[in-house]
Amino acid sequence: MTASREIHLVRRPQGMSRPEDFAVVERPVADPREGEILVQNLLMSVDPYMRPRFNADQALGEALIGGGIGRVIGSHNVKFAVGDVVRHGAGMRERFVSDGRGVSIIRPDPDLPLSVHMHALGGTGLTAYGGLLEVGRLKDGEQVFVSTAGGAVGSVAAQIAKIKGCYVVGSTGSDDKAAWLRDVAGLDAVINYKTEPLREALTAATPKGVDVYFENVGGAHLDAALTRMNPHGRIPVCGMISTYNGGGEGVRNLFLLIYGRIDMQGFVASDFGHLNAAFVSDMTTWLKDGRIKYQETVLDGFERAPEGLIGLFEGRNAGKMIIRVAE
Amino acid sequence: MTASREIHLVRRPQGMSRPEDFAVVERPVADPREGEILVQNLLMSVDPYMRPRFNADQALGEALIGGGIGRVIGSHNVKFAVGDVVRHGAGMRERFVSDGRGVSIIRPDPDLPLSVHMHALGGTGLTAYGGLLEVGRLKDGEQVFVSTAGGAVGSVAAQIAKIKGCYVVGSTGSDDKAAWLRDVAGLDAVINYKTEPLREALTAATPKGVDVYFENVGGAHLDAALTRMNPHGRIPVCGMISTYNGGGEGVRNLFLLIYGRIDMQGFVASDFGHLNAAFVSDMTTWLKDGRIKYQETVLDGFERAPEGLIGLFEGRNAGKMIIRVAE
Numbered sequence: 233m234t235a236s237r238e239i240h241l242v243r244r245p246q247g248m249s250r251p252e253d254f255a256v257v258e259r260p261v262a263d264p265r266e267g268e269i270l271v272q273n274l275l276m277s278v279d280p281y282m283r284p285r286f287n288a289d290q291a292l293g294e295a296l297i298g299g300g301i302g303r304v305i306g307s308h309n310v311k312f313a314v315g316d317v318v319r320h321g322a323g324m325r326e327r328f329v330s331d332g333r334g335v336s337i338i339r340p341d342p343d344l345p346l347s348v349h350m351h352a353l354g355g356t357g358l359t360a361y362g363g364l365l366e367v368g369r370l371k372d373g374e375q376v377f378v379s380t381a382g383g384a385v386g387s388v389a390a391q392i393a394k395i396k397g398c399y400v401v402g403s404t405g406s407d408d409k410a411a412w413l414r415d416v417a418g419l420d421a422v423i424n425y426k427t428e429p430l431r432e433a434l435t436a437a438t439p440k441g442v443d444v445y446f447e448n449v450g451g452a453h454l455d456a457a458l459t460r461m462n463p464h465g466r467i468p469v470c471g472m473i474s475t476y477n478g479g480g481e482g483v484r485n486l487f488l489l490i491y492g493r494i495d496m497q498g499f500v501a502s503d504f505g506h507l508n509a510a511f512v513s514d515m516t517t518w519l520k521d522g523r524i525k526y527q528e529t530v531l532d533g534f535e536r537a538p539e540g541l542i543g544l545f546e547g548r549n550a551g552k553m554i555i556r557v558a559e
Numbered sequence: 560m561t562a563s564r565e566i567h568l569v570r571r572p573q574g575m576s577r578p579e580d581f582a583v584v585e586r587p588v589a590d591p592r593e594g595e596i597l598v599q600n601l602l603m604s605v606d607p608y609m610r611p612r613f614n615a616d617q618a619l620g621e622a623l624i625g626g627g628i629g630r631v632i633g634s635h636n637v638k639f640a641v642g643d644v645v646r647h648g649a650g651m652r653e654r655f656v657s658d659g660r661g662v663s664i665i666r667p668d669p670d671l672p673l674s675v676h677m678h679a680l681g682g683t684g685l686t687a688y689g690g691l692l693e694v695g696r697l698k699d700g701e702q703v704f705v706s707t708a709g710g711a712v713g714s715v716a717a718q719i720a721k722i723k724g725c726y727v728v729g730s731t732g733s734d735d736k737a738a739w740l741r742d743v744a745g746l747d748a749v750i751n752y753k754t755e756p757l758r759e760a761l762t763a764a765t766p767k768g769v770d771v772y773f774e775n776v777g778g779a780h781l782d783a784a785l786t787r788m789n790p791h792g793r794i795p796v797c798g799m800i801s802t803y804n805g806g807g808e809g810v811r812n813l814f815l816l817i818y819g820r821i822d823m824q825g826f827v828a829s830d831f832g833h834l835n836a837a838f839v840s841d842m843t844t845w846l847k848d849g850r851i852k853y854q855e856t857v858l859d860g861f862e863r864a865p866e867g868l869i870g871l872f873e874g875r876n877a878g879k880m881i882i883r884v885a886e
Contacts (some may be wrong), residue, residue, distance in 0.1 A: 450813060472814040482809015486777060487799040489825035496823045498816035 234270075236261045238295040239324035239537045244287050249545055253286070254296075254538035263306070264329050270306035271318060271335070272327050277350050278540040278553040295323040296537070300557075301338070301349055312337065319349065326534050326557055341516050351384050351552040352526050353515050355501050359470060360388035361511045362504030364446060367468035367497050372397045374443035375462065377434065379453045381419065382409030384552055385470055389446045391417050391524050398444075401437045403430070403453065408550070416525050431456040444468070447496075450475035451483065458485040458494070467496040527551025561597075563588045565622040566651035566864045571614050576872055580613070581623075581865035590633070591656050597633035598645060598662070599654050604677050605867040605880040622650040623864070627884075628665070628676055639664065646676065653861050653884055668843050678711050678879040679853050680842050682828050686797060687715035688838045689831030691773060694795035694824050699724045701770035702789065704761065706780045708746065709736030711879055712797055716773045718744050718851050725771075728764045730757070730780065735877070743852050758783040771795070774823075777802035778810065785812040785821070794823040854878025861885075 235258055242255045264270045277299050282290075290297060299321040304312045309332050312318070320335045322328050340346050344353070351357060363385075364370050376393040380386045381402025390413065393400045401421045402413050410422040421437035423430065434456050441462040447454060450472030457467070474481070489496065504511070518524040529549040531540045534557045544553045562585055569582045591597045604626050609617075617624060626648040631639045636659050639645070647662045649655050667673050671680070678684060690712075691697050703720040707713045708729025717740065720727045728748045729740050737749040748764035750757065761783050768789040774781060777799030784794070801808070816823065831838070845851040856876040858867045861884045871880045 454813070469813070469816050471817065475811060475814050482811045483813055484802060484809045486781070486796070486810055487802050489796045489823065490798065491825065491827060493825050493827070493830065495825075496816065498818065498820050498822075500818060500820070503820065 233263060234261045234327060235259070236325050236327040237534055238326070239534075240294060241286055241290050241292055241296060243292070249283065249286065249538075249542050251538055251542065254541070256535045256538075261327050262329060264308050266308050268329050268331050269304050269309050269312045269335070270327065270329055271302040271320065271322070272305045273300050273302045273322075273325060273534075273557040274317075274559070275347055275350055276300040276324055276534075276537060276555040276557060278537065278544050278555060280544065282541065283545055295325045297321075298324050300324075301346060317346070319354070324537055341520075344516065344519055347528055347530065347552075347554055347556075348519055348526070350554055351528070352388055352519060352524055353512065356384040356552075357388050357515055358504050358508065358511050359501040360385045360392060360446075361515065362501065362507050363468040363470050363499055364389050364392055364444065366504065366507060367499045368444045368446065368466045370396055370398065370444050370466075374398050375438060375440050376400045376444045376446065377438065377442045377457055377460070378402045378446040379449040379457075380404065380471075380473070381413055381417075381422070382406070383448065386446065386448055387413070387417060387526065387551075388524065389470075390419055391518075393444075393446075394418055395518060395523055399440065401434070401442075403434075403449075406547075412527065412550075425453070431459065434460055441465075446470060447472065449473055451481040454483050455481075455485045458483075458488045461488065461492050461494050463492050465492060465494045467494060469496060469498040528554055530554045530556050532556045560590060561588045561654060562586070563652050563654040564861055565653070566861075567621060568613055568617050568619055568623060570619070576610065576613065576865075576869050578865055578869065581868070583862045583865075588654050589656060591635050593635050595656050595658055596631050596636050596639045596662070597654065597656055598629040598647065598649070599632045600627050600629045600649075600652060600861070600884040601644075601886070602674055602677055603627040603651055603861075603864060603882040603884060605864065605871050605882060607871065609868065610872055622652045624648075625651050627651075628673060644673070646681070651864050668847075671843065671846055674855055674857065674879075674881055674883075675846055675853070677881055678855070679715055679846060679851055680839065683711040684715050684842055685831050685835065685838050686828040687712045687719060687773075688842065689828065689834050690795040690797050690826055691716050691719055691771065693831065693834060694826045695771045695773065695793045697723055697725070697771050697793075701725050702765060702767050703727045703771045703773065704765065704769045704784055704787070705729045705773040706776040706784075707731065707798075707800070708740055708744075708749070709733070710775065713773065713775055714740070714744060714853065714878075715851065716797075717746055718845075720771075720773075721745055722845060722850055726767065728761070728769075730761075730776075733874075739854065739877075752780070758786065761787055768792075773797060774799065776800055778808045781810050782808075782812045785810075785815045788815065788819050788821050790819050792819060792821050794821060796823060796825040855881055857881045857883050859883045 304316040376398045378390040381390045382404035403423045423433040442460045445457040447469045448471040451474035527550045631643040703725045705717040708717045709731035730750045750760040769787045772784040774796045775798040778801035854877045
């Protein structure tokens with residue numbers, strides 16, 4: 233028997249989340265029984281998708297849903313050994329017992345920080361890799377446009393395209409992110425869609441048109457991109473953040489798909505299991521070579537998760553927001 | 560030297576075309592010189608695309624643009640023999656001289672009327688065939704929805720899907736066409752989108768969802784179809800008649816592409832040259848077997864082309880509108 237702290241939602245936020253919406257609660261953790269493991273959380277992910285759930289399926293008085301990386305510190309399950317580093321979706325808990333379902337062993341590279349498994353070497357990286365290379369069928373040297381290129385997926389997609397010798401334009405919503413994309417990630421052109429007229433800026437930035445549009449936004453972004461697509465272009469659809477649930481502006485330029493023979497295809501990261509080995513190999517190399525850059529905002533201390541959540545929703549993070557629970 | 564009648568546009572129509580907008584004009588036709596052929600028109604196609612051109616690029620005082628089927632009656636071109644039956648885009652002329660560009664020999668089946676080469680065995684048939692089987696990757700027994708299923712392309716697409724053992728739902732804008740699709744073409748369900756609420760009717764008509772949506776309309780049709788797509792469904796985009804030039808309603812449900820992994824792809828018939836031999840073989844068999852049904856409205860007499868055009872724009876045709884110029 234041990235103890236574990238958990239982050240609880242204690243009331244549903246009205247508008248922006250506030251510190252009083254959360255509580256750090258200590259709970260006993262039973263010893264693992266036959267078939268079970270005990271996991272020490274090391275890193276917890278703080279993600280935008282969490283906010284809407286605070287007013288939906290996130291239970292009050294229970295650990296917040298979420299994923300992270302932990303270390304097995306006790307095992308009665310033959311598939312896991314003490315010391316294994318694992319990826320899990322077990323929520324915001326310092327330590328937890330699991331029967332192993334939803335827990336997968338990862339083999340961290342000793343020359344890379346463990347945290348990269350939360351983004352570039354994790355699900356968001358695989359999403360970018362599979363979406364661009366498999367769904368988007370990217371060819372070396374093509375013309376690429378990535379929307380929300382400052383985001384976790386977009387920033388990796390844009391940099392993979394650069395590695396493949398492409399001309400890459402990204403859109404983002406802040407000057408800070410635009411500067412990072414231009415000066416650090418090395419994109420060829422960056423559009424701040426909040427301060428520039430998107431369609432005109434995209435036209436100016438893509439003199440050779442667009443072969444692959446990595447779609448994260450929908451709505452006006454998609455309409456603008458459709459006007460720039462080259463024949464036989466591809467639009468892998470990773471997200472449509474402006475139009476979820478039918479909201480936002482309707483898309484009016486889809487007729488341009490026809491004569492352009494454009495292929496627009498939705499996908500999710502779980503489609504890419506067959507690519508994982510190639511992805512881990514490529515991405516490990518690229519990260520070690522410094523060819524994939526990333527930003528992280530790491531808060532030290534389990535109890536700082538509410539601060540991380542609030543900061544994320546307020547946009548105070550640069551890159552991936554991570555809570556470090558233990559070394 | 561011979562003579563030929565031509566159909567001319569003599570004034571640009573205001574609203575609906577009227578008989579006074581057209582004239583039948585006789586013109587001399589020179590004898591074919593070296594490299595040229597003389598063609599007798601047999602059948603002329605009358606198509607919806609012609610109307611907007613009367614107020615745009617159709618010249619006044621010249622033969623109307625258009626295509627048809629003719630017979631070579633004189634040849635100084637080694638590629639053509641007298642008696643060859645040819646498809647052409649030489650406009651509304653009884654007889655014409657050509658250097659052979661844009662003229663292609665067809666081999667009509669003696670057991671089929673020549674007119675089927677204007678629709679089911681012509682470009683509209685190939686569009687349906689390639690769009691459904693290649694772009695749509697239709698599998699036997701799937702669930703299919705075809706919009707404007709009463710049209711030249713849609714009616715063939717819907718019937719090919721039936722031949723492939725699919726469950727087929729069509730939408731159309733008139734009760735007459737709906738009855739033909741249900742009772743003659745044998746579709747499983749037909750929606751008159753002018754008299755029924757499209758989304759509710761489509762939901763009721765597709766209890767097993769939709770694997771392939773053959774898209775001719777866009778806008779509200781696409782939004783409705785997106786709500787019914789099965790995972791890994793395909794949307795071959797043949798047309799978007801409701802949204803050309805950005806008009807009509809914007810599409811709001813594209814986010815459904817993502818989790819459905821839907822593949823939406825534009826195409827045009829000229830992409831399908833590599834399918835032509837298989838198409839001609841299959842379609843000839845299906846037409847002879849009576850498994851592909853069609854409707855034609857044939858007007859006898861070259862001089863009736865204006866009547867055919869006006870009738871078409873007023874929707875008085877059933878199926879393909881054809882002018883028979885000669886036997």
